[in-house]
Amino acid sequence: MLSKKTKYGLKALTYISRTKSDSPVQVSTISKSEQIPQKFLESILLTLRKAGILGSKKGKHGGYYLRHEPSEIKMTDVMRVLEGPIAMVPCVSLNYYEKCDDCPDENKCSVHRLMIQVRDNTLSVFRNTTLEDLSNE
Amino acid sequence: MLSKKTKYGLKALTYISRTKSDSPVQVSTISKSEQIPQKFLESILLTLRKAGILGSKKGKHGGYYLRHEPSEIKMTDVMRVLEGPIAMVPCVSLNYYEKCDDCPDENKCSVHRLMIQVRDNTLSVFRNTTLEDLSNE
DNA sequence: GTAATCCCTAGTAAATTGATAGGATTAATG
């Protein structure tokens, strides 16, 4: 299941991306428009900022803005920040690999081989989708 | 993340499928061989039996067996029983569809459209993989 | 200097996960 954190994060990014304005977008604005609890959203946008995806401006008339063009923000990056590893098991994770305690030989593990296929398919979707794609329509 | 329940379930099914014997396979045998807590495994195999994937024989020399040929047991069915919906959000689930509270128009929702792609890709893997595939090698 | 904004740390209730406990039921076997 996709966490609400990820869902809210994606919606917020989409919102900011669609807002074609020079001034940064405020948390309260996004919160109201997308029906996201404000304090929760605050913490999510903070995470995205710390990951380098968003930038922020403090104080009055402050807010958040994209650090790069929407077409250059890949879903692989966004998903890893918000949801964590893309793989369903650590033993097939590219970025967070971990050996299974039980499994003596990964190549002979049926679960391993199945999950590699799922990972590759999911990865290809996220690699080929940018924030620009999400923001269209 | 794949739950341990699903992981254990898949490993157990693979084990049973590889055991080419007429007599049913006992929980304790699988438990030892695959390093799965016995009581936990018991409950998992019970679930698979109730879903019609496994059959069981009670009493001495009892155990579990496959109800169909490995080549006819699709991962879509197994995964739905063990892990639940394949979709990452209810609003793109084929079997467990649910509308989002917030989302006024699904076709315009960026998360919705992205998650449909992920679902379709994952689904194609599970549809094209049977227990026989898992059991080879 | 005041209002509006992000920044940061804590805490917390509810749900889920990954088990464990204990026994009831059923069947094979001597």
Added chain:
DNA sequence: CATTAATCCTATCAATTTACTAGGGATTAC
């Protein structure tokens, strides 16, 4: 028929994760 070995069933539980909320600190525009 008694014993043993299996599944079946219900209940419980600790740890973790999720989805928030609270409360204030720091910064900036005006």
